[in-house]
Amino acid sequence: MSKRIAALFFAIGAAMLAACAGHSSPSASGDGSVLLPSFDKNLLVVATLPKNTIGEELPGEGLGTIDDSFWSATLGGFTQSSFSQALGFSPGTTVTLTNLSTSVTHTLDYVKKIKRPPAKFPANPNLPVTGHGNGVFGKGYASGPISPGKSVTIKLSKAGIYLFGCAFHYKEGMHDVIVIKPNATPGPEATPPA
Numbered sequence: 001m002s003k004r005i006a007a008l009f010f011a012i013g014a015a016m017l018a019a020c021a022g023h024s025s026p027s028a029s030g031d032g033s034v035l036l037p038s039f040d041k042n043l044l045v046v047a048t049l050p051k052n053t054i055g056e057e058l059p060g061e062g063l064g065t066i067d068d069s070f071w072s073a074t075l076g077g078f079t080q081s082s083f084s085q086a087l088g089f090s091p092g093t094t095v096t097l098t099n100l101s102t103s104v105t106h107t108l109d110y111v112k113k114i115k116r117p118p119a120k121f122p123a124n125p126n127l128p129v130t131g132h133g134n135g136v137f138g139k140g141y142a143s144g145p146i147s148p149g150k151s152v153t154i155k156l157s158k159a160g161i162y163l164f165g166c167a168f169h170y171k172e173g174m175h176d177v178i179v180i181k182p183n184a185t186p187g188p189e190a191t192p193p194a
């Protein structure tokens with residue numbers, strides 16, 4: 001959360017600088033219109049997570065939830081950008097799972113494998129709090145508790161579509177879909193909570 005806020009302040013400051021630069025050079029109207037879009041692209045990188053990173057947090061802590069029409073499900077608590085979304089990675093990727101919270105411990109636990117949408121999340125899955133699976137995602141995988149601000153690595157070796165969630169906050173909306181297949185990309189993002 002604090003990282004995102006810092007990024008936002010940086011973005012606002014940089015946008016103001018860009019605006020000032022535009023005004024101070026009256027003959028640069030053509031150049032200015034070319035420069036600004038590339039500047040925005042840099043800001044986008046600053047405001048999102050590094051490549052091959054999964055951030056997790058309660059939807060209410062800042063990630064929000066998304067009613068994803070492709071999966072016919074409400075997803076929340078996990079992102080590889082800025083706000084909750086379905087995740088997508090190529091097989092063989094080692095990802096860093098980071099707890100974005102400043103105060104709440106979370107986990108990432110395998111729930112079940114599915115073949116296609118819809119993502120039907122079971123009401124009461126048995127999600128272990130202690131770690132299982134030696135850092136390799138698959139049936140029975142559990143990260144174990146991740147303290148606020150801490151990270152673990154997870155190897156995504158087995159292609160497929162999986163439901164997963166947080167052992168502590170599954171019922172509070174921390175459940176999501178991950179697609180592991182060549183060139184898979186993340187789904188649309190949630191809007192930030194009010």
Ligand SMILES: [Cu+2]
Nearest residue numbers: 106166168169
């Ligand atoms: Cu949690």
